[in-house]
Amino acid sequence: MREGLKIFKIGGGIIDDDAQLRQFLKALALVPGRKLLVHGGGKGASQMLQNLGIEPQMVQGRRITDAATLDIVTMFYAGKTNKQVVAGLQAAGVNALGLSGADGNAIRAVKRPVKDIDYGFVGDLPADAVNTQLLYRLLESGLMPVFCAITHDGAGQLLNTNADTIASTLARALATQYEVELHFCFEKNGVLRDVNDDNSVIPQITAAEYEQLKAEGIIAAGMVPKLDNAFAALDAGVERVVIENALRINEPVKTILCQS
Amino acid sequence: MREGLKIFKIGGGIIDDDAQLRQFLKALALVPGRKLLVHGGGKGASQMLQNLGIEPQMVQGRRITDAATLDIVTMFYAGKTNKQVVAGLQAAGVNALGLSGADGNAIRAVKRPVKDIDYGFVGDLPADAVNTQLLYRLLESGLMPVFCAITHDGAGQLLNTNADTIASTLARALATQYEVELHFCFEKNGVLRDVNDDNSVIPQITAAEYEQLKAEGIIAAGMVPKLDNAFAALDAGVERVVIENALRINEPVKTILCQS
Known part of the structure; x- marks a missing residue:
């Protein structure tokens, strides 16, 4: 039997709130077994760009990562946030x-090819992006890897990369060595049957049920790409995907996604 | 016989110059065997503090690391500089x-105790500061650790720490496992007999010769604390200390410090 590995992803909301972040890190410390964390950005980088007078570059409504923006997000994500999270976990x-x-x-990422839009220094992740051998060695040494959303292209260029994509790519790659549980943590208690009722969490969703919930319009809007991504990870060998409240990871309230 | 380990320390001057930094990293890549790099700060953090309107805090002529300054230096050293150096080496x-x-x-550092001056979030390194087991595992896995000058206190507080001190503390601690050569790289070709003549490099200095050169006033001013620190490292088991030009590390011109 393969050993278990829990991969947690947290987003901007919790990063921006020191007290909530501390609470999450304490809860995470209580989770037994091998674990790994991926953290997104938060508003700090945008605020700093504004304070420095660097205007957000937008093309066709999409945010572009130009060189000045990449510098600041690298500083924020890989410097401030990553080191605060690591020091907090220590x-x-x-x-x-x-x-x-x-x-x-x-x-190792690939700079997003320019089609209609040049996104700038943004990385996409090919199937073989992850150095599983390195992560296996770190995990088996008792270390907990904590990833920020910055990658590189192997030729010296750093690249801004979506944190959800990093989490699911790591989960797929590490599923060859571990029984992986991928936890997307956010500000809701799980996937809700009624978006306005935080107590309407759907405890479990299979792939077939997901198709039906989409057809009925119960799952819509922003949750669809998140869950499409989650079910793709399950197809690719991830054992279980969990959608849960970042502040309630050790409580039973959550949505568990599984293939069948 | 113990395996060799070369520890390199580079300072601000080279960090601030992209072309020189690339040249140094290429030269470093050619150095055979186990190696480790410690990098100092550079002027970028000071420039950013100024751009953000954060005034340098000075007490009795000494720079203080207040919370706002710590945030920025962490972003710069651990984020921007560290990741650029790592991506460049990759x-x-x-x-x-x-x-x-x-x-x-x-x-693991200790926040500098407040005596005459409160230096703020500055870390001093106790004798047992270094996790040698971690570094041994990384080095034996073929990885090259690259340290920025940020440490922590183990209780969640990051601390700004002198890069020379980090380099010599690492060298002493790792001397129990490796035959350590500690390289201080700067903009001069080595320790100079005539500070105005870059060709007057003293190729080798023993502890006894150092005392004489100090007594004669040939080595003075800024070099004294650097070399005191270097000879203390030799006393503590480091095999050799090298003072050299960051852009000429693979050339024979350099000063080698040894006990006798």
Whole structure:
């Protein structure tokens, strides 16, 4: 039997709130077994860009990562946020080790090809992006890898990369070695039957049920790409995907996605 | 016989010059065997503090690391500089992995006690600061650790720490496992007999010769604390200390310090 590995992804909301972040890190410290964290950005980088007078570059309504923006997001994600999270986990007794994709060549991305829009220094992840050998060694040494959403192209260029994509790509790649549970943590208690009622969490959704919930319009809008991504990870060998409240990861309330 | 380990320290001057930094990283890639890099700050953080309107806090002529300054130096050193150096080394074929002292609890510091001056969030390194087991595992996995000058106290607080001190503390700690050569790289060709003549490099200095050169006033001013620190490292088991030009590390011109 393969050993278990829990991969957690947290987003901007919790990163921006020091007290909530501390609460999450303490809860994470209580999760037993091998674990890995991926954190998104938060509003700090945008605020700093504004304070420095760097205007957000938008093309056709899409945010572009130009060189100045990449510098700031690298500083924020790989510097401030990543090191605060790592220091917080160390204080909670977890031997965390922060990584960008460049470190140990952990995640090698490809600069997004220019089609209609040039997104700038944004990385897409090919199927073989992850250095599973490195992560296996770190995990088996008792370390908890903590990824920020910065990767590299192997030729010296850092790339801004979607944190959800990093989490699911890591989950797929590590599913060859571990029984992987992928946890998307956000501000809701799970996938809701009624978006206005935080107590309407659907405890479990199979692939067939997901198709029906989409057809009925119960799952719509922003949840669809998130769940499409989640079910794709299940198809690719991830054991279980969990959608849950970042502040309630050790409580039973959550949505568990599974193939059948 | 113990295996060799070369520890390189580079400072601000080279960090601030993209072309020189690339040249150094390419030269570093050619150095055979186990190696580790410690990088200092550079002027970028000061420039950003100024751009953000954060005034340098000075007490009795000494720079203080207040919370706002710590945030920015962490972003710059652990984020921008560390990741650029790591990505540059990866591009040069070196499997570099960036670390602050918090990562893997690599270096645990103590906030400098307040005596005459409160330096703020500055870390001093006790004798047992270094997690040698972690570094041994990384080095034996073929990774090259790249340290920025940020450490932690183990209780969640990041601390700004002198890069020379980090380099010599790492060298002493790792001397128990490796035959360590500590390289201080700067803009001069070595220790100069005539400070105005870059060709007057003293090729080798023993502890006894150092005392004489100090007594004669040939070595003075800024070089004294650097070399005191270097000879203390030799006393503590480091095999050799090298003072050299960051852009000429693979050339024979350099000063080698040894006990006798």
